[in-house]
Structure formats: structure tokens, C-alpha cells
Amino acid sequence: MDNQIFYEEVQIGDTIGPLDKQVSTRQLVQYAGASGDYYEIHYDKDFAVQNELPGVIIHGALKNAFLGELVTNWIGKEGKLLELTCQYRGMDVPNDTLRCEGTVSSKSDKDSHNVVECELWITNGKEEKTTFGTAKVLLPTKAS
Amino acid sequence: MNIMTDKTSLEQFIGIETNPIIHSIERLAVLNFCSAINSSFDKSLFQLSNTAKRLQPIVPPTFFRSLEANPLPFNFPGKRLLDAGSQWQYFCDTNIGDLITVTQSLQSIQEKEGKLGKMIFLTIQIKYMNQNKDLAATQTSTLISY
Structure with missing residues (x-):
């Protein structure tokens, strides 16, 4: 139960993270293989440039996975992820540092379900927020 | 495969689920x-997966992304396709050894004019059903074709 967070401890405005990620082009190839997303803009620079991109770009779904990791790390082994959303509003490129963070936006214990909602985002090395998301989780109580 | 170029011609495919593909959730x-x-x-959770009192899915939340569905019965219009984001919903745990049946369908279409010209927004839902016929998760994605 080390580091397990409980519903009673959470306050609106609490911060989640940060979780820092540095994505290499090698990782993009690895993610393409693991996820099956072989769209060439993620690993073929010539193809990406021909498609009016600055170079290869990070898979949106990889950033989605980072936000998922941020939340599941925070809720611990006894928390339960109910919903995760992610919107890609800007492109990110490899070899940058992506900082994943969040904040608690609401909590409710209606019908004995201890639900916490969170806002999530990713900021790149230029201090640009490129990715936004939300999460809805169930947290354990100290009594349970 | 039908080549569709506009919103109206794509509407006939709304709600039609692709044939299922069954995937075994493998540890590797x-x-x-x-x-x-x-x-x-x-990673130690893998060793505990059969016995641990664990309420969250044993697989990472977006692992389902690696479980391929059969392709939708049309080609996307436009030259380029942009993934605008996803909404994931989780309904029950998914563990190593589970059998997950994957289907997908077009849910809705919107056409908008933007700085890149005509853009078609497609909402696509992928369903992940386990071997007990319980819905494990859904992924609802927005794709922009332009």
C-alpha cells in the first residue's frame, strides 16, 4: 500500500505529476512496432518532409499513453481508471522533453462511488501545451 | 473497398461494425x-496477475491500441489523415491470457471548411470485448481527413 492515494486525501486543485519523457527516434520506431501504427510520418524523415512536416513527429497515441501512465501512477494499485481522453492540438518532435502534468478538477462520492476527475496536459520544451486530456478515476477510501 | 469523397457518400457506413478479430493478450x-x-x-505485476487484489487493468490503459481491428469498409477521403484525439472508457479489467474481440465502426461524420480547405471529421469507435462477452473498453477517436 506504499504511495497509495486515498479519496479522502485528494483536494480539488491538487497537482498530478510531473512525469517527464524524452522521446528518441528509436522510441518512435519501437512504438510503431508495439502499437502497429506504421504511418511513415513517425519514422521516415523524407516522407514527413514531403508531407509538409518539419521532420518526423511523435505519435499522438504515444502522448496519450504517457498521460495514461501519469494517471495510473498517481491512482496506485487500488485505483481504477474509468475514462481517459486526449486531444492533440500541436505536434511534438523527438529529442524534446515532454512534461506530463495534471490537476484534480472535481471529486464526488455520490452513490458511494468515490470518483475523481482530472485535467491533464503535456508541455514541450518550448513551454507550449500541445496535448490536453482528462481522466475519471475511482479511488479507494481509507475505510475500504 | 469503396472510395468515398464526401460526407454524404460516407453516411451509409455509419453504425456498421467490421467483422471481429480475436486477439490473445500475450505477456510479451x-x-x-x-x-x-x-x-x-x-513489471512485477505480471507475476501477481492471477492472485493479486488488483482493481485497475493489468495492461497499460492504451495497450488496446495494439489490437488491430478489421479495416473500415471505405477509403478515407482526402490526401491526409490526422488523428485529433481519443476518448477511452474502461469497464472491466483486462489481464494476460484474456481473449479480446475487436470491432470498429464509423459513428458520425462532420464536414467543415478550414484553413486547409474542406475537412471531414470522422468519429470512429472501437470496441474491445473479452471472452466472457463483457465490454472491456471502448476507444472513440476523431480523425480529420483533408
Whole structure:
């Protein structure tokens, strides 16, 4: 139960993270293989440039996975992820540092379900927020 | 495969589910996914998966992304396709050894004019059903074709 967070401890405005990620082009190839997303803009620079991109770009779904990791790390082994959303509003490129963070936006214990909602985002090395998301989780109580 | 170029011609496909594909959730595939996302996911959980009192899914939340569905019965219009984001919903745990049936369908279409010209927004839902016929998760994605 080390580091397990409980519903009673959470306050609106609490911060989640940060979780820092540095994505290499090698990782993009690895993610393409693991996820099956072989769209060439993620690993073929010539193809990406021909498609009016600055170079290869990070898979949106990889950033989605980072936000998922941020939340599941925070809720611990006894928390339960109910919903995760992610919107890609800007492109990110490899070899940058992506900082994943969040904040608690609401909590409710209606019908004995201890639900916490969170806002999530990713900021790149230029201090640009490129990715936004939300999460809805169930947290354990100290009594349970 | 039908080549469709506008919203009206795509509407006939709304709600039609693709033929299912059944995937076995394999330990190595999950480990490879964790490695690819450079996850701090606790690998020791794999050893506990049959006995641990664990309420969250044993697989990382977006692992389902690696479970392929049969292709939708049309080609996307436009020259380019942009993934605008996803909504995931989780209904029950998914563990190593589970059999997950994957289907997808077009849910809605919107056409908008933007700085890149005509853009078609397609909402696509993928369903992940386990061997007990319980819906494990859904992924609802927005794709922009332009």
C-alpha cells in the first residue's frame, strides 16, 4: 500500500505529476512496432518532409499513453481508471522533453462511488501545451 | 473497398461494425508495449496477475491500441489523415491470457471548411470485448481527413 492515494486525501486543485519523457527516434520506431501504427510520418524523415512536416513527429497515441501512465501512477494499485481522453492540438518532435502534468478538477462520492476527475496536459520544451486530456478515476477510501 | 469523397457518400457506413478479430493478450506483447512507451509500469505485476487484489487493468490503459481491428469498409477521403484525439472508457479489467474481440465502426461524420480547405471529421469507435462477452473498453477517436 506504499504511495497509495486515498479519496479522502485528494483536494480539488491538487497537482498530478510531473512525469517527464524524452522521446528518441528509436522510441518512435519501437512504438510503431508495439502499437502497429506504421504511418511513415513517425519514422521516415523524407516522407514527413514531403508531407509538409518539419521532420518526423511523435505519435499522438504515444502522448496519450504517457498521460495514461501519469494517471495510473498517481491512482496506485487500488485505483481504477474509468475514462481517459486526449486531444492533440500541436505536434511534438523527438529529442524534446515532454512534461506530463495534471490537476484534480472535481471529486464526488455520490452513490458511494468515490470518483475523481482530472485535467491533464503535456508541455514541450518550448513551454507550449500541445496535448490536453482528462481522466475519471475511482479511488479507494481509507475505510475500504 | 469503396472510395468515398464526401460526407454524404460516407453516411451509409455509419453504425456498421467490421467483422471481429480475436486477439490473445500475450505477456510479451504487453511487455513490448510497456518498453515502447518507456513506462515505469511495474513489471512485477505480471507475476501477481492471477492472485493479486488488483482493481485497475493489468495492461497499460492504451495497450488496446495494439489490437488491430478489421479495416473500415471505405477509403478515407482526402490526401491526409490526422488523428485529433481519443476518448477511452474502461469497464472491466483486462489481464494476460484474456481473449479480446475487436470491432470498429464509423459513428458520425462532420464536414467543415478550414484553413486547409474542406475537412471531414470522422468519429470512429472501437470496441474491445473479452471472452466472457463483457465490454472491456471502448476507444472513440476523431480523425480529420483533408
